Amino acid sequence: MLGVCYYPEHWPESWWAEDARRMRALGLTYVRIAEFAWSRIEPEAGVFDWDWLDRAVATLGAAGLKIVMCTPTATPPKWLVDAHPEILPVDPETGRVRGFGSRRHTDFSSSLWFDAAMRISEAVAARYGDNPHVIGWQTDNELCCHDTALSASPAARDGFRAWLRTQYADIAALNTAWGNVFWSMEYRDFDRIELPVGAVTETSPAHRMAWRRYASDAVVRFHTEMVAIIRAHSPGRWVTHNFIPMPETGVDNHALAAPLDFASYDNYPLGRADLALAKAPAADLRPWMRTGHPDMQGILFDQTRGLTGRPFWVMEQQPGPVNWARHNPRPAPGMVRLWSWEAFAHGAAVVSYFRWRQVPFAQEQMHAGLLRPDSSEAEAWPEIAQLAGELAGLELPEPGRAPVAMIVDIEAQWLSDIERQGAGYDYNAIVAQWYGAVRGLGLDVDFVAPGADLSDYALVLAPALAMPGSDVVARLRDTPALVVIGPRSGAKTRDVTIPDGLAPGPLRALLPLRVLAVETLRGDCAGEIRRDCDAYGSLGWRESIEAGDCTVLATYEDGTPALLRNGRVHYLATLTDDAFLAAMLTDLCGEAGIAVTPVTDGLRLRRRGDLTFAINYGDEPVLAPAPDGAVFVIGGRTVGARDLAVWR
Amino acid sequence: MLGVCYYPEHWPESWWAEDARRMRALGLTYVRIAEFAWSRIEPEAGVFDWDWLDRAVATLGAAGLKIVMCTPTATPPKWLVDAHPEILPVDPETGRVRGFGSRRHTDFSSSLWFDAAMRISEAVAARYGDNPHVIGWQTDNELCCHDTALSASPAARDGFRAWLRTQYADIAALNTAWGNVFWSMEYRDFDRIELPVGAVTETSPAHRMAWRRYASDAVVRFHTEMVAIIRAHSPGRWVTHNFIPMPETGVDNHALAAPLDFASYDNYPLGRADLALAKAPAADLRPWMRTGHPDMQGILFDQTRGLTGRPFWVMEQQPGPVNWARHNPRPAPGMVRLWSWEAFAHGAAVVSYFRWRQVPFAQEQMHAGLLRPDSSEAEAWPEIAQLAGELAGLELPEPGRAPVAMIVDIEAQWLSDIERQGAGYDYNAIVAQWYGAVRGLGLDVDFVAPGADLSDYALVLAPALAMPGSDVVARLRDTPALVVIGPRSGAKTRDVTIPDGLAPGPLRALLPLRVLAVETLRGDCAGEIRRDCDAYGSLGWRESIEAGDCTVLATYEDGTPALLRNGRVHYLATLTDDAFLAAMLTDLCGEAGIAVTPVTDGLRLRRRGDLTFAINYGDEPVLAPAPDGAVFVIGGRTVGARDLAVWR
Amino acid sequence: MLGVCYYPEHWPESWWAEDARRMRALGLTYVRIAEFAWSRIEPEAGVFDWDWLDRAVATLGAAGLKIVMCTPTATPPKWLVDAHPEILPVDPETGRVRGFGSRRHTDFSSSLWFDAAMRISEAVAARYGDNPHVIGWQTDNELCCHDTALSASPAARDGFRAWLRTQYADIAALNTAWGNVFWSMEYRDFDRIELPVGAVTETSPAHRMAWRRYASDAVVRFHTEMVAIIRAHSPGRWVTHNFIPMPETGVDNHALAAPLDFASYDNYPLGRADLALAKAPAADLRPWMRTGHPDMQGILFDQTRGLTGRPFWVMEQQPGPVNWARHNPRPAPGMVRLWSWEAFAHGAAVVSYFRWRQVPFAQEQMHAGLLRPDSSEAEAWPEIAQLAGELAGLELPEPGRAPVAMIVDIEAQWLSDIERQGAGYDYNAIVAQWYGAVRGLGLDVDFVAPGADLSDYALVLAPALAMPGSDVVARLRDTPALVVIGPRSGAKTRDVTIPDGLAPGPLRALLPLRVLAVETLRGDCAGEIRRDCDAYGSLGWRESIEAGDCTVLATYEDGTPALLRNGRVHYLATLTDDAFLAAMLTDLCGEAGIAVTPVTDGLRLRRRGDLTFAINYGDEPVLAPAPDGAVFVIGGRTVGARDLAVWR
Structure with a gap:
């Protein structure tokens, strides 16, 4: 309509x-x-x-x-x-x-x-x-x-103070949670807390994360x-x-x-x-x-x-x-x-x-x-x-569930803004890159919130679960899907501190590894990630991993672990180039029984009920990857430039 | 002296x-x-x-x-x-x-x-x-x-309010003229109008244009x-x-x-x-x-x-x-x-x-x-x-009139600042480009205000007449000169709205065409403008034209009109590369009976009374394009580096 | 320890x-x-x-x-x-x-x-x-x-005013010293002086220099x-x-x-x-x-x-x-x-x-x-x-004196910020370049303040002595060392004015030359400096020199002086590329009897008492430039990647 x-x-x-x-x-x-x-x-x-x-x-x-x-x-x-x-x-x-x-x-x-x-x-x-x-x-x-969403008005400051009181109840708890002892940043009263703006240098990440949460609320x-x-x-x-x-x-x-x-x-x-x-x-x-x-x-x-x-x-x-x-x-x-x-x-x-x-x-x-x-x-x-x-002329069926779920995590996005650490780290760009990699295999994707039920998916991707709660850990444990968790996951507690026992914190229940160190590199100074006989780009964010009981599936140029697996769950310890993602996901889809249809350039596929749509953004006609016997309800096997075909 | x-x-x-x-x-x-x-x-x-x-x-x-x-x-x-x-x-x-x-x-x-x-x-x-x-x-x-010229002081705000009262008399007229209904921006009183600064996102172009006029006044x-x-x-x-x-x-x-x-x-x-x-x-x-x-x-x-x-x-x-x-x-x-x-x-x-x-x-x-x-x-x-x-040793004659007039329009410049639409659109750069094209043909140029008398020119160029009044339309109608009007002309009424009947508004009296759409492109993503058998760059600002009764002299890559003519008046619907301007202007000079003397690199020509000056900015000597029999009053036929020759 | x-x-x-x-x-x-x-x-x-x-x-x-x-x-x-x-x-x-x-x-x-x-x-x-x-x-x-260091608070403004009173005693003296007549900037009272911030365009360099001195004090x-x-x-x-x-x-x-x-x-x-x-x-x-x-x-x-x-x-x-x-x-x-x-x-x-x-x-x-x-x-x-x-296992001897002294001058750095003149002129970058040139010859460097005793050095380098006092002039006169003074030296009086008789002001006692003009060029539009038969880059800052009684050792591309000498003292009138510095310093070290050991890439040498350290920043082993018979106390003649050798 x-x-x-x-x-x-x-x-x-x-x-x-x-x-x-x-x-x-x-x-x-x-x-x-x-x-x-x-x-x-x-x-x-x-x-x-x-x-x-x-x-x-x-x-x-x-x-x-x-x-x-x-x-x-x-x-x-x-x-x-x-x-x-x-x-x-x-x-x-x-x-x-x-x-x-x-x-x-x-x-x-x-x-x-x-x-x-x-x-x-x-x-x-x-x-x-x-x-x-x-x-x-x-x-x-x-x-x-x-x-x-963010304002630095007096009303915002007062609202933030009141909100913090509801979150932490007493000021000593807040000081401890935020680590305010660090630079003598301790507060004596909620009514003395400032907005994390206009300070001489960076304010505490816990302070800034709380402000984001307050503003969102x-x-x-x-x-x-x-x-x-x-x-x-x-x-x-x-x-x-x-x-x-x-x-x-x-x-x-x-x-x-x-x-x-x-x-x-x-x-x-x-x-x-x-x-x-x-x-x-x-x-x-x-x-x-x-x-x-x-x-x-x-x-x-x-x-x-x-x-x-x-x-x-x-x-x-x-x-x-x-x-x-x-x-x-x-x-x-x-x-x-x-x-x-x-x-x-x-x-x-x-x-x-x-x-x-x-x-x-x-x-x-x-x-x-x-x-x-x-x-x-x-x-x-x-x-x-x-x-x-x-x-x-066409009744559109109800949309169904995709084979692949991607977990998007607003707090990972906020963390990406608040604690830059590497200037090239951009949560949204990572989500877009992973999405593009899945779509390039011709697959549909469902985006879900961190606590969502994952039981009906074959492959679950979490590009970054910065501060995972117990709910998402349980969902990842219980899903029958293969799971890939990206770098900087489990990196922080709710108050933006490094978890006891190091990252990935509560995800260690699924992935018994430890993040020993993190380095960030300039985009044009990449390292390598090696898998089987192939070398790919390891970009921007690179974690040094103690593998624990995990299996190492790919390594950095120095032979230390870069992709690990425990049961169905994988941990990718670095950002990578597109080629690595495509290769990794192709193998995982094979294991998960998801048929892939690699597409190139401007062609994209998407299913709705029993209909398959081929959308051609390109300026040349392309052949629709429709099975023999497909019944075309819009267009035909050759999809024109900036045109589409739909088949059953 | x-x-x-x-x-x-x-x-x-x-x-x-x-x-x-x-x-x-x-x-x-x-x-x-x-x-x-x-x-x-x-x-x-x-x-x-x-x-x-x-x-x-x-x-x-x-x-x-x-x-x-x-x-x-x-x-x-x-x-x-x-x-x-x-x-x-x-x-x-x-x-x-x-x-x-x-x-x-x-x-x-x-x-x-x-x-x-x-x-x-x-x-x-x-x-x-x-x-x-x-x-x-x-x-x-x-x-x-x-x-x-611009200040955001309280005095400026108060002065602006008083000035607006003189311009619009009653507040309803201002609200209507500016289209303040658009985002509930209606004012109840002149004394409530703010300067168009510090708003959350862009303010109304009418509001900003009025402020420019006030400040200029x-x-x-x-x-x-x-x-x-x-x-x-x-x-x-x-x-x-x-x-x-x-x-x-x-x-x-x-x-x-x-x-x-x-x-x-x-x-x-x-x-x-x-x-x-x-x-x-x-x-x-x-x-x-x-x-x-x-x-x-x-x-x-x-x-x-x-x-x-x-x-x-x-x-x-x-x-x-x-x-x-x-x-x-x-x-x-x-x-x-x-x-x-x-x-x-x-x-x-x-x-x-x-x-x-x-x-x-x-x-x-x-x-x-x-x-x-x-x-x-x-x-x-x-x-x-x-x-x-x-x-x-030399009596300088009175300067005479140039064969070419260029109309400069301060309000077109302000519009270029106020309504960007395409980041590469810069009124002053366009004027400079057109000026350079004429000067490259060895011609003198007079700059005139929009309402100036044009009766003594052979060629009149108006790179952009954003909001033409009836005076300039009459002058353009009455001149015996060939006229070229550039894109974004007649684009707006005085209150920065799209004219009834679409652009070029009052210029439709001269050019019975309509601007159906405007697109702006990044500088490095140019299209084409084709004229006879040659293709040139169509840059930045491109208008889709309904030709009406005009003759089409050049087209875009898709064959739609890009340069049109009605009587002596031309409408160029796009910004172009230098080569197109040079080719177009060479032809127009031929028709207008203006002799051109193409110059290159650092040489420029300029006449004053019966004297012709050849100014050499270059670091190599060049030959002065003086006629046989020219009498040199300064220098001679070979013009040294960073030197000049003057002849009668 | x-x-x-x-x-x-x-x-x-x-x-x-x-x-x-x-x-x-x-x-x-x-x-x-x-x-x-x-x-x-x-x-x-x-x-x-x-x-x-x-x-x-x-x-x-x-x-x-x-x-x-x-x-x-x-x-x-x-x-x-x-x-x-x-x-x-x-x-x-x-x-x-x-x-x-x-x-x-x-x-x-x-x-x-x-x-x-x-x-x-x-x-x-x-x-x-x-x-x-x-x-x-x-x-x-x-x-x-x-x-x-700098703040624009009311306290800073008041403190600056009080400080100026102690420096200039009466306001007429300050007005004269700063040249406040220039743009009717004269003050009637110390308590009316503002901080040099937030003005419409640039404030007086004397005003800004005074503020830097006040803040430092x-x-x-x-x-x-x-x-x-x-x-x-x-x-x-x-x-x-x-x-x-x-x-x-x-x-x-x-x-x-x-x-x-x-x-x-x-x-x-x-x-x-x-x-x-x-x-x-x-x-x-x-x-x-x-x-x-x-x-x-x-x-x-x-x-x-x-x-x-x-x-x-x-x-x-x-x-x-x-x-x-x-x-x-x-x-x-x-x-x-x-x-x-x-x-x-x-x-x-x-x-x-x-x-x-x-x-x-x-x-x-x-x-x-x-x-x-x-x-x-x-x-x-x-x-x-x-x-x-x-x-x-190693007793470290007391550090000794280096053969080369470099004079660092905080006021030259401030001048570099305050009076840009050429956007590429950066005092700290010049010091770093000169330091790198000396270190590339394997030499140790002592940094000294402008008034320091120079009697024990063989080579003294002053990349820029913007406002030399009588103390540094006397030290430079009295040292037995060869001296190289860089461009923009003696350029200003203490109140940031051009000295009587032109630059290099009091340095003319050592260098009887005059700086007639200064030009600054964009970094990618360099000129040349020629020495013997070789041409090098003359970069960014270029002074036109009247040589007076000085000997000309190098010239610009137009043959005018670029490096001059009087007695033991040299004046380099331009910034140059690294190669020129290396060539000039190599010759000077020869004359001064300083043995050089050119090093490349990641190797650096440094002496402490009777120990010589070879520090290898590179990722390949290098041969230590140790004399025959050197006794290695750490490492050996082959210095590993990111490793060192120390010998007596």
């Missing part, structure tokens, strides 16, 4: 009905509205103007569209800021207030802001909660976008309360949130998604490729500058699906050039349809485009829509028309 | 007479004084000490020098800052006050500062307005140098009032201002120059080359590191002349190494004379050197003068002596 | 005795304690808890260890900051307070801080001054680490008072300080060391190599990433020894990977022993390791110790055991 994002307040009311008619004619089912409309809903404190929105809902609904209603809390109006400047956040890097003039100018720690946000949410929910055209809700918009608390308010007023409707890329929220995304019916994602392949490959040579960017990188959408579709385990929405899909990357190319012909199909292949229930009509004013006036500002059809229009037709 | 900048307050009074005598002996006519002397003129608030300056004026005048007197407002003394710290500006990037200790520590929005500046200006003007030795005036010094108001004060007290004297490079003022330079008799420019070729080529490979910098780049002086001579259309002054000419670039080479032998001649070729009335004697103290002690600190003659001395002799 | 840094407060008291026993068993003699223990010594203002430290001292002493006691002033506790937030420093770049949460959060200008620091120092000195186990004292820890005053307090309470004990690399203190290191018995240095070869070579290609870093660069330890050993002229300590020696560089490799096998031996070769009395046991918590948990957190022996352990045995 398809949808679109619409802002009736941006257009003359006389246009609404015709817009709605054209939406339906194009084959769209859903329309999302009102996410930034606070200043029109409540132009002055306590003075509400519902009339225009009532009429917009009625007009869209009358046309047969199902409405996704939003809480408008991403853009509080100026009168609120003027009345309560304390709601503004403070930049932790500079100490400067982040002011009005764009969006997200609010501090999750501010109780004034919390109350104001819940009040407007309740007003909207009460007004439209049982409106028959309203099918579901989106909370806020892209929570934590623009690095807004504040966002989750804010969001959970908002969901509860919506549910109280809108029985029978679902609630979702449109996530930015999960690694960028700065928040425990699983906790954020917990109260939702399903998660949504805002998919902007070209902006992401431009930024992710900003320092890559032209030869690496050019093939993907108008398509996006073949793995960068799938990984986020899979992560979004993994947040709830249920089919997700793409709430915003780029339909043309955007305005916010350093360079903003046009999508290659066919890509808007192809990205949409790729989302469905990865388990999307709905793909919704951002936005209906390019708006000729303000910050995003160079962001394409389905229509140009003059209401003419923009480039993506025929692709969506084609897609709508294709979807009408 | 030649001049020099002199600071009598830096030297013992006993030296003044001998200095003046040597100036005259060298052949200098003008001496500029007093621009930084406020603390000596008014050592305490209201306590003036004119005696020393009276004596300096008398001594210099008695030697036969003509004095250019200055208002000393670039360096207000500490007592003023102590009494009124509110005059200090605030850095928009950091929010930090920009304090005392160097120069330009003032805020154009501060009424305290405005009053103080006009008071000292009036005092100086009253004292010397009718002094017979004072021939003219320089206002202030290098207005807006060090990025001082504030500088213009300051300057215009100062000129009026001088004129009131100094009948019969001219008034000028020494501009920094116009693209760096942040101000509408035509408006700034409007009250002046003529404009002046401070010419520092080596510092500019070092900074402009800072990231260029050594092979690109090395040939010009001791000469400056052959096009970088001419473009600013031409822009300076274009501000008033009258002969300009070089008020400060580098005579040796300077102190402020990252690297500060010595000029190659001959260059000080050659830069001076080049200025005269481009229409200079006077070239004045900065400075008489290298000062052994303070910030610029490593900046060369005509004399060393010990009063010995520095390297440039004999070159200037030679030049003075040559000038004495 | 060997030692170790120990933090009893980090470990259970029950471990102390066993730790002490193992220290002794390993062959360690000294243990340094208490440097960061303030919050345990004085948990609340005025409430002291000495018991635990008394017991720690007794336990360590009872095991036979000699204790180095510290003043804990690098880490003031939170209660002090809470009571007196005025002690926090302010970042000069940002204006932001540098807060609590790490270390060194104090302002040397704060009298509150000064008093608090002296009070705790006196308390510790009084408690342990005559303790029989305490053999000596370390003041504070790594003074000025983390760029803490403040640190020296703080340290000198602390040493006096210790001496008053601890008769018969020595006092030292553990310096960071001298070029990074921002302080006159000779003045800082003046009250000490000897200086100490904290030696971290791998972190230094990673940072120093951060922008170098992999081929330059890789050979040294696990050894450190062969010259980067020796130069600091020699500089440390030069601070007092007496044998120094390495107070902290890296024993494994550290945590604070961008990349933190493991030392190559053998390097911990080799670095230690190298220190002894350069005149160390003691090498002490940082730290006994890797601490599992807080900022440095990834910093290796001699033990791992689980008390197992870490990698360096056997190397230290071997070293202890070797030391026991």
